[in-house]
Amino acid sequence: MMLTSNLKHVMQWWGSGLLKGLPSSLRRLVRSERPRVVLQLHQQALEAFWKPDQKLIPLGTYSLNAPIDLFSKPPKIIKGKKYLIEVQLPTKQGLLLEQRFPEAIQENLRQVIGYQLDRLSPFSPERAYYSAEPLTHDRKTKEINVNVQVIPKHSADRIIQQLKELGIPEVHLLSVTGSASAAPVGQMSATDLNQGWSWVPLGFMVTALVLSLAAPIAYQYRRVEQIETALAQVRQHSAEQLQVREQLNAAQEAMSFLTERRRTSPVALDVAEHLSQLLPNHTWLERLTLEGNALSIKGESSAALDLIDLLEGSPMLSQVKFKAPVTRSKDSNNDKFQIQAQVEVKS
Known part of the structure; x- marks a missing residue:
């Protein structure tokens, strides 16, 4: 028994090394994407889809107020199959960023994002689930444009626990609507979770x-x-x-x-950290843009009109005003706002 287990580990190590030695075009021939059950969360409902490749096949809609029998009584299309479970959260549950990096880090992209996560977002790697997916490759400047997805771990773990109580087994992947990638849950790497051997x-x-x-x-x-x-x-x-x-x-x-x-640009990180401490708990930022000293933030709040006075009181900000009229979100019933300000750089 022990000999079989050791042989399995040796074969996995050997296969992983062989895969890394192949060009990226050949890797896709050797390893194929594993199928997934995608669970899209809404306010009081859950939509389930079967994703054997890139196509989503509806499995049904389930209420979040009653036990879900999707896996205890699986439909014929997924019965007996090995698959991953991906939970897709609403956009406001995560943070989507676009960043440019040198092309040399492409092979170790997620590892580099982990090192830089606390600089790119208000979260450290231990406090978030994150993933990265290259979008474009500029060969002239030797840079890649990367979609970075960050999901706060405390809120995601709470949702996973609620789904488990409703009858959903282990969740393998997390994503938010509009993300090009999915963040692995647990210690397994994204490659181990997303792909299987094509024999x-x-x-x-x-x-x-x-x-x-x-x-x-x-x-x-x-x-x-x-x-x-x-x-x-x-x-x-x-x-x-x-x-x-x-x-x-x-x-x-x-x-x-x-x-x-x-x-040369330390102020961007300082502003993000300052806003995370300054803004109240009922306020959520969807986008933060800093061009020179011009700051623009977009998000939702239960009391958006109070944010101007709150931000004006900050020694770091001045000329705070609404960039667009405040509107009401139909999904969350919160105020949707866009605010612009000037950042006062300390000399």
Whole structure:
């Protein structure tokens, strides 16, 4: 039993290493996206969908005031299948940001976002579920435009617990409406959660690998070809060293870029932290934009008209005024507001 478990871990480690060594275009052939049951939360209802690929197939609408029998009495389309459960929250339950990063961090995008999360948002990695998805790639500037999704952990855990009490089993992924990615729940990585092995192309690759390992046995009868192979390996090793050096230089440039951006624009993080402490609990920000000293915030509040006096009292802000008329949200019955102000930079 122990031997079988150890062999399984070795195969998983070997497969993960093999996958990382493949170009991104070939990775999609070897690993396919795992199907999901997507649960969209509304005020008093839950809509369920089956997502075997990119298409959503309706499974039904359920009330949040009674036990949900979707998984205890599954429909035929999902019965007996292995799938992930993704809970999709309303937009106001999360934070969606668009950020630009150097292209060199693309392979470790989520890890870099984790390091920078407390600078990009009011939350630390321990207090939020987060994910990142590249949107565009500017090859001229060598930058990528990234969609960053951040969901506060305390509110998300409360929702997950409520769903569990209604009969929903383990939740694997979280997302908000409009997000291009889903944040993993727990210790598993996004790759482990979103993809499974596609055995047909993998079989071809394993066969090719076995044949390439067996080939040196025949080289002992062909001494000349062995020398040529050794020379080719030396050339390849030299090329790999140059490639590693270029990657290190690119990574160093990326870190220098992030450090310089942090040094030249510290006020954006200070304003976000200041607003998180200043605004009352009944106020929720959906968007924060800072261009130079011009600040613009958009969100919802149960008392939006009181925010002007509150923000005017801040030593960091001046010229506070509504950017657009205050309207009433049909979904939450709160005031929707847009406020602009000037940030006073300390010398």
